[in-house]
Amino acid sequence: xxxxxSALVTTSAGAAFLRSxxxxxxxxxxxxxxxIAYAGICHSDIxxxxxxxxxxxxxxxxxxxxxGIVTEVGPAVTKHRVGDRVGIGCFVDSCRECDACLxxxxxxxxxxxxxxxxxxxxxxxxxxxxxxxxxVANENYVLGIPEGISLAEAAPLLCAGITTYSPLKxxxxxxxxxxxxxxxxxxxxxAVKIAAALGAEVTVLxxxxxxxxxxxxxxxxxxxxxxxxATFTENNSRFDLIINTVSADLGVDAYASLLTLxxxxxxxxxxxxxxxxxxPSLIAKRRSIAGxxxxxxxxxxxxxxxxxxxxxxxxxxxxxADEVNAAYERVIKSDVRYRFVIDTATIPAxxx
Ligand code: NAP
Ligand code: ZN
Ligand code: ZN
Numbered sequence: 001x002x003x004x005x006s007a008l009v010t011t012s013a014g015a016a017f018l019r020s021x022x023x024x025x026x027x028x029x030x031x032x033x034x035x036i037a038y039a040g041i042c043h044s045d046i047x048x049x050x051x052x053x054x055x056x057x058x059x060x061x062x063x064x065x066x067x068g069i070v071t072e073v074g075p076a077v078t079k080h081r082v083g084d085r086v087g088i089g090c091f092v093d094s095c096r097e098c099d100a101c102l103x104x105x106x107x108x109x110x111x112x113x114x115x116x117x118x119x120x121x122x123x124x125x126x127x128x129x130x131x132x133x134x135x136v137a138n139e140n141y142v143l144g145i146p147e148g149i150s151l152a153e154a155a156p157l158l159c160a161g162i163t164t165y166s167p168l169k170x171x172x173x174x175x176x177x178x179x180x181x182x183x184x185x186x187x188x189x190x191a192v193k194i195a196a197a198l199g200a201e202v203t204v205l206x207x208x209x210x211x212x213x214x215x216x217x218x219x220x221x222x223x224x225x226x227x228x229x230a231t232f233t234e235n236n237s238r239f240d241l242i243i244n245t246v247s248a249d250l251g252v253d254a255y256a257s258l259l260t261l262x263x264x265x266x267x268x269x270x271x272x273x274x275x276x277x278x279x280p281s282l283i284a285k286r287r288s289i290a291g292x293x294x295x296x297x298x299x300x301x302x303x304x305x306x307x308x309x310x311x312x313x314x315x316x317x318x319x320x321a322d323e324v325n326a327a328y329e330r331v332i333k334s335d336v337r338y339r340f341v342i343d344t345a346t347i348p349a350x351x352x
Contacts, residue, residue: 028078068151091114093141157314247269
């Protein structure tokens with residue numbers, strides 16, 4: 001048993017998105033059905049739809065920044081009610097019994113969590129993401145979106161928000177800390193907003209100064225162009241924490257040289273190829289390089305509540321289904337201010 005749902009589908013690596021339909025399972029006892037209002041376009045959608053990270057599952061419906069309204073709940077559901085504003089992020093299930101799951105860090109599930117798209121349920125069915133009009137998911141993997149953040153501005157928080165909030169919290173961004181954000185795109189602009197709201201002194205390291213005014217509006221105190229070599233001498237040994245959101249290979253050593261004693265550079269951007277570094281650039285000041293992967297359900301809810309309390313949402317450009325292919329090209333050119341969000345009401349094929 002299932003229901004037919006409108007979706008934007010790509011059928012092979014790099015193929016254009018077309019309007020089509022997919023099947024969603026019926027609401028199980030612990031499931032909620034969500035009428036999706038908005039779905040953000042994360043750069044990870046592009047990496048996967050173009051098989052930049054290796055082979056992917058097609059047909060594919062990307063989208064792991066999902067915001068909408070609950071329309072139906074299973075009989076055993078206690079966490080959400082019909083009419084609630086809710087979201088879904090990067091995974092829709094996990095084993096629920098490994099140490100990571102029990103610790104609320106389902107992103108590190110030992111069995112492997114179930115990705116919201118380009119993945120398979122434990123029962124074997126393909127998963128389809130948010131570029132669609134409805135989704136059905138277990139209630140434990142559905143987040144509450146607080147009043148005060150619009151659904152369009154909340155959608156990107158489900159990936160861009162948590163992916164930056166989690167390392168900022170883990171590495172102690174806060175008052176007295178110098179935090180640099182490399183790349184001010186979807187993740188980067190949320191990193192600036194959240195780091196500033198946590199009380200850190202925030203610096204943006206961007207390819208150019210073209211977005212400097214926006215950086216200041218998001219809460220950055222300083223803004224430098226990485227195309228200018230002086231940026232690296234001026235900021236030598238300055239930062240306690242660098243969040244690197246770029247998926248291009250910018251070189252590791254030059255950025256490591258910006259870390260102070262005991263500083264850490266955390267990669268959240270995922271380049272296609274391995275990066276190289278020389279150990280003296282770390283040894284010189286007991287520096288660390290690290291990585292961070294989205295966040296768990298509990299921390300994602302904490303992040304949403306934090307953003308609502310601080311009046312934070314993503315800066316979005318709302319687009320229709322017809323604009324998604326062009327939007328991908330604009331994201332690749334760093335021409336996005338700062339997240340494209342699909343209005344899913346435009347996905348069903350117009351009546352002939
Ligand atoms: P995005 O919106 O495209 O932002 C990336 C930013 O990187 C751009 O806006 C640009 O900022 C900078 N950039 C791009 N190309 C560059 C180049 N050639 N040289 C220097 N800087 C460049 O992408 P996103 O959605 O934020 O995602 C960023 C990365 O994080 C992707 O690889 C994505 O897959 C990954 N990701 C990881 C996780 C995780 O859990 N770790 C979660 C989500 C996404 P400036 O113009 O300001 O320089
Ligand atoms: Zn993402
Ligand atoms: Zn697990």
